[in-house]
Amino acid sequence: MTHRIAQFLEDRRPATPCLVFDLDVVEENYNDISRAMPDALIYYAVKANPAPEILERLARLGSRFDTASVAEIRMALAAGARPEHISFGNTIKKQVDIATAYALGVRLYAFDSEAELNKLAAVAPGSQVFCRILTSGVGADWPLSRKFGCDVAMAELLLKAAPGKGLTPIGVSFHVGSQQRDPEQWDIALAEAAGLFRRLEVDGIHLSLVNLGGGFPTKYRRDVPTTAAYGVAIREALARHFGNRLPETIIEPGRGMVGNAGIIQTEVVLISRKSANDNRRWVFLDIGKFGGLAETMDEAIQYPITSDRQGPTEAVILAGPTCDSADVLYEKADYQLPLSLEIGDKLAIKATGAYTTTYSAVAFNGFQPLEAYYI
Numbered sequence: 408m409t410h411r412i413a414q415f416l417e418d419r420r421p422a423t424p425c426l427v428f429d430l431d432v433v434e435e436n437y438n439d440i441s442r443a444m445p446d447a448l449i450y451y452a453v454k455a456n457p458a459p460e461i462l463e464r465l466a467r468l469g470s471r472f473d474t475a476s477v478a479e480i481r482m483a484l485a486a487g488a489r490p491e492h493i494s495f496g497n498t499i500k501k502q503v504d505i506a507t508a509y510a511l512g513v514r515l516y517a518f519d520s521e522a523e524l525n526k527l528a529a530v531a532p533g534s535q536v537f538c539r540i541l542t543s544g545v546g547a548d549w550p551l552s553r554k555f556g557c558d559v560a561m562a563e564l565l566l567k568a569a570p571g572k573g574l575t576p577i578g579v580s581f582h583v584g585s586q587q588r589d590p591e592q593w594d595i596a597l598a599e600a601a602g603l604f605r606r607l608e609v610d611g612i613h614l615s616l617v618n619l620g621g622g623f624p625t626k627y628r629r630d631v632p633t634t635a636a637y638g639v640a641i642r643e644a645l646a647r648h649f650g651n652r653l654p655e656t657i658i659e660p661g662r663g664m665v666g667n668a669g670i671i672q673t674e675v676v677l678i679s680r681k682s683a684n685d686n687r688r689w690v691f692l693d694i695g696k697f698g699g700l701a702e703t704m705d706e707a708i709q710y711p712i713t714s715d716r717q718g719p720t721e722a723v724i725l726a727g728p729t730c731d732s733a734d735v736l737y738e739k740a741d742y743q744l745p746l747s748l749e750i751g752d753k754l755a756i757k758a759t760g761a762y763t764t765t766y767s768a769v770a771f772n773g774f775q776p777l778e779a780y781y782i
Contacts, residue, residue: 423674424694426779432668443638447656453479455661455761460781462486473659506530519557528572535577538562548586578616587622590640601648623663628709662761669760675752695727695734699763699777703736711757716745729772
């Protein structure tokens with residue numbers, strides 16, 4: 408918790424649950440990523456947290472933007488981004504949304520299928536396109552495999568077809584998985600990308616871009632490598648597979664840009680046991696899966712949770728407030744909270760700056776969306 412967040416909570420005492428977000432941390436993260444990957448263009452993944460305050464700060468720093476929808480494109484433009492600095496990175500787009508993005512000036516698009524390529528050809532003529540390839544997602548706490556991307560053989564055929572459809576094939580993209588804790592995972596994907604570059608060059612298709620995707624992690628309960636370590640691993644993999652003909656590179660940090668900049672303050676609503684000999688307390692909070700903590704699904708993302716109470720601790724089951732049996736946050740993971748914990752106490756759920764406010768449901772069970780403060 409930064410001093411600014413602690414001071415805000417002490418002075419304002421906002422109603423819970425709420426997210427408090429320190430914009431200065433985002434600037435520090437942007438600078439760290441820039442130092443780690445000095446030759447890469449940073450395209451912030453807007454979906455991680457699209458708050459105008461974040462987008463405006465990043466736009467002033469020189470960031471570009473990876474968007475998943477027309478709404479996000481409009482947000483980036485409103486924050487000061489130029490359309491030529493926006494990528495429409497979602498591979499699943501309505502044709503009308505492609506046409507709208509094109510009218511707004513966007514000229515860089517992702518695709519991973521023939522049908523998507525045909526939509527781009529129909530309403531975004533002359534645009535630059537890159538094909539997303541499949542990755543395994545090994546090493547990631549939140550894998551992004553199967554739904555997005557195609558195999559390398561299909562990517563080769565699609566990129567060959569693009570010029571005949573009036574599009575400019577510019578490169579390849581991949582995503583090694585969100586919260587990727589293994590910096591070496593980029594090596595595998597870059598080897599495939601380099602092979603694709605070489606084979607297409609024989610056919611007269613000269614690619615120039617590798618979109619390295621996201622994956623830079625946030626520290627949750629387990630330590631992760633430094634941003635610099637990721638930069639070293641990726642740069643070494645690029646040199647190994649591309650030699651002295653290095654492509655232009657894009658990175659799309661989302662979680663790694665904003666995750667550690669926010670803290671959710673929550674109130675303990677109920678503490679109970681299910682039987683007289685139950686050896687674990689149930690601790691119910693005023694926020695759950697439907698209030699912004701969707702990434703606790705399968706206990707994949709394990710946020711650090713702290714209390715101001717001191718003294719001995721005991722294992723607990725943590726759950727949200729809704730009338731839905733799926734709204735249990737952590738039951739298998741070993742979460743410990745003080746025995747002195749009481750109903751009405753506040754807890755801090757740390758590193759919640761990414762993928763929380765936008766996951767918050769609109770009035771499920773009548774609970775309002777997660778309130779957020781950007782300082």
